[in-house]
Amino acid sequence: MTASIATNQTILVVGGGISGMTAALEAAECGKQVVLVEKAPVLGGRTARLYRYFPKMCHPTCGLEINLRRIKQNRNVRLMTMTEVTAVSGSRGNYSVTLKVAPRFVNEHCTACGKCAEAVSAEVPNPWNYGLDKMKAAYLPHNMAYPQRYVIDPSIVGTSEGEKAKAACPVGAVDLEMKEESVTLQVGAVIWATGWRPYDANKIQPYGYDRFANVITSLEFERLADPQGPTGGKILRPGDGKEAKNIAFIQCAGSRDENHLRHCSRICCMASLKQTQYVREAYGEAGKSTIYYIDIRAIDRFEDFYQMVQKDATVSFVKSKVAKIVENKENGNPVLHGVDTEGYHRYATEHDLVVLAVGMEPEITGVKLPDDIILDSSNFIEGSKDGGMFGAGSAASPLDVNRSVQSATAASLHAIQIVNKTARAEA
């Protein structure tokens, strides 16, 4: 009996954030066939939910727009949204992948006119604003949504709300009969660009994220600063909606901690330095940012950015990991307790708002990795035993956008090599 020869030269990219889009495009622009699957209804991942990038302080709109245009132009990329990988079998050069496609309840006729959202009154928590506000149960996730097509939340399917959405659609795009589908594909290589998620701040008990309204995460702060966010770009604290002008940033919230995440998440120092500039942008000299840190890790060329922020008179630095936060019951202000390392002074400092620079951990919700995948001690993907699957971007290591793109390009090149070997074996 002859050994079966792999017959598939398609590359599967799992995850449609900045890394997945990049990996898919690099391979597709080399002429390879790519299937890009994303579990959310839109591309963009966590990148689309940032207000600005460091260090140039430009908006993610810009970089994403270029990538979305590349995807629209490229025939070699097949995009499947609301799709999760449920099983992978086979080996390098010849994988069989099972995909689960969740129903969107809106078909390709949708013109994104928004009449369904107008007709519906039911609301659901808005994951694109990290649950800070609610959105209609018939929605377009965000302004940069691609595919530019509405989604009906499954919670209203089979209710009168769902029927309202259907009746409102002028092109008959709402299809409440859609069912979950299962699809099987043959692919030669798999790139896992499943991304990251913020460390669960509730687990850092002394900081009281679960108890104090005015303690938020750095990702929620991104949404507060964004004009498309829940507050229209005003930095209003969740506790009472007051303007937060005196803001504390706590570094290593979950990172570099044997009790939480062992690794340094690498991006949080720069993220907080960047966010101090949101405060300046909003309030000018009247704003005040304080960064509590163990040590600032502004890697390589970012040192410039760090020095720029150090010169900013509205930003001060306290070398100390905050020990605990208590709430001033009268005004809802968080009070930070600790001892600083430069002189060992004990402090109890009150701020309007505390932003926890939470660490990155690999996203596992809706991600089912094959047994063949090799993970490091923090569960980031190192590769697969058979050498045909690769991690890309922040699924492989805690990386910022820039480095995620580099990582994704590298993963893409590896996948192309696997597919080329397969092609030679077939010839």
Next chain:
Amino acid sequence: MTTANQTAIERYRNNFLREVEANVEEGHMVKMCMQCGVCAGSCPLGPAWQHSPQKIFMMIRAGKRDEVLGSDSMFMCTSCYNCMVRCPRQLPITHIMHGLANYAHRLGLAPKGQPTRDFATLFWNNLIKKGRVNELTLTLRHYFRGGLVAGIKEALSMQSIGLGLLLAKRLNPMEIFGGHGVKDLKGFHAIIAKAKEIEDRKKGFSA
């Protein structure tokens, strides 16, 4: 004691960290401290300490031998373990504190009249006499540590508790005449002597 101190000074001249690593329980973990300050901020007795654990670790690395070993800070630890469970590097801070206190005590450098240390000494001396703690004599010795008048005052202030214990049969007044001991007292003393011998040898105090 002073000879042991002299030997230690000669041996680890200018490298207090190495001395701590070699002689203090869990001392090898001191170098793992990254100076974040969570232990200092988490300590419920924090404001009462002269030096927080964080500061002590830095002082050890800076070679501040006299200041560390002569400090009463380590004796302020109540073993609540708050620092230890919060430490991002999982340093056994509580154990190191007790290790330092023990080392300072052995070298004869621990501060005189430190209440925690005095009580610990009292407790130990009471315990090894009969192999059991004689609560009555321990309490009385503790009350009268500052003289007759202070002792009577303190005893009177606690009399309701004492009477309660008496009525509940948790306190036997007859214990004042020496009290009961373990069955094999000789054997017990031999065990303690052997343990001390082993510990002394291990820690280099055999002289």
